[in-house]
Amino acid sequence: MEIQTVPVIKDNNADFEVISLDTIWNESKLKHPWWYNLKYFVAGIAFGIILVKAEVVSWFRIQEMFRLQSFHMYGVIGSAVVTGIISIWLIKKFGIKTIHGEKIELHPKSFNKGQVYGGLLFGFGWALTGACPGPLFALIASGALVIVVTLISAVGGTWMYGYLRNRLPH
Amino acid sequence: MDVIQWIKQPWPWYVAGPLIGLTVPALLLLGNKKFGISSSLRHICAVVFPSNISFFKYDWKKEIWNLFFAAGIIIGAFLAVSFLSDHTPVQVNGKLVTELSGYGITNYDHLAPVDLFNWHSLLTLRGFIVMVIGGFLVGFGTRYAGGCTSGHSIMGLANLQGPSLVATICFMIGGFIMANLIMPFILRL
Numbered sequence: 001m002e003i004q005t006v007p008v009i010k011d012n013n014a015d016f017e018v019i020s021l022d023t024i025w026n027e028s029k030l031k032h033p034w035w036y037n038l039k040y041f042v043a044g045i046a047f048g049i050i051l052v053k054a055e056v057v058s059w060f061r062i063q064e065m066f067r068l069q070s071f072h073m074y075g076v077i078g079s080a081v082v083t084g085i086i087s088i089w090l091i092k093k094f095g096i097k098t099i100h101g102e103k104i105e106l107h108p109k110s111f112n113k114g115q116v117y118g119g120l121l122f123g124f125g126w127a128l129t130g131a132c133p134g135p136l137f138a139l140i141a142s143g144a145l146v147i148v149v150t151l152i153s154a155v156g157g158t159w160m161y162g163y164l165r166n167r168l169p170h
Numbered sequence: 171m172d173v174i175q176w177i178k179q180p181w182p183w184y185v186a187g188p189l190i191g192l193t194v195p196a197l198l199l200l201g202n203k204k205f206g207i208s209s210s211l212r213h214i215c216a217v218v219f220p221s222n223i224s225f226f227k228y229d230w231k232k233e234i235w236n237l238f239f240a241a242g243i244i245i246g247a248f249l250a251v252s253f254l255s256d257h258t259p260v261q262v263n264g265k266l267v268t269e270l271s272g273y274g275i276t277n278y279d280h281l282a283p284v285d286l287f288n289w290h291s292l293l294t295l296r297g298f299i300v301m302v303i304g305g306f307l308v309g310f311g312t313r314y315a316g317g318c319t320s321g322h323s324i325m326g327l328a329n330l331q332g333p334s335l336v337a338t339i340c341f342m343i344g345g346f347i348m349a350n351l352i353m354p355f356i357l358r359l
Contacts, residue, residue, distance in 0.1 A: 123344015
């Protein structure tokens, strides 16, 4: 028998992107005024430009990817991952800190069935809409205003997951 | 060599991919943030209609950076389309062109095909499945999986997380099944 040392709240948290739910994580002690968030707005602008210029937000490119008719998407995602791996390795190796002097902390994710069931469902949606959440925002701004409906539906899907969460296998 | 002309063309994968990858260290260095966009949908739920559901009852103000990032994507995409584009049609594989023409999708002027993504199409069964059901699956699936292409496939894989690899493989399997086995029937509707 393994001794259970992990707080219960962590077992319930199958979602790794929201930090404030998980009490065992060290939260930043720094308190900044709201406009410090503008740096993420600027990062988002750069990211939005790249998404459009690389055409990774294009429905056509996603169809090509899932039909193995083009290397483009595989090249983009593959080289992005390699760049990310090298970056995180460098951050860990040299103990690089944030611009505010805080230690950069990364947390392990744990396996649960949601990665399979949810993953498959998202895969269906990705092929249908040709978009993951980031591109949904980008596509609306690219002129396809009707995709506002898709975004609202995606928010509805997220809400429905929250509503059904306790009854779903994890 | 005209730099502006070059920027206005679609960027090749070996330029775009590393730039997307650099988003990972950029967000970490800016303030210990983990790259992941699908949580913005959860924050929108938490802000707009938490409905007393525990999954949406958390201090979303602590996660507000994510909505700033999403807002930036909207502006960045607008700038790219308006000022950094030469508006050439999307170039795709000839086989796909042949297949899509069978479904009446022939316009490649925009990133999303206007033959499929338009207000009128929303009222057809085909458009409803693609835009509404598809969007629902994106929102439901990403949250159930605990992340999307950015949170799992890029951030998670960059941090060598096994669960993110499982999720990414399932994203791809789901996409392959939908695009090759199911969508031919949906697009014919």
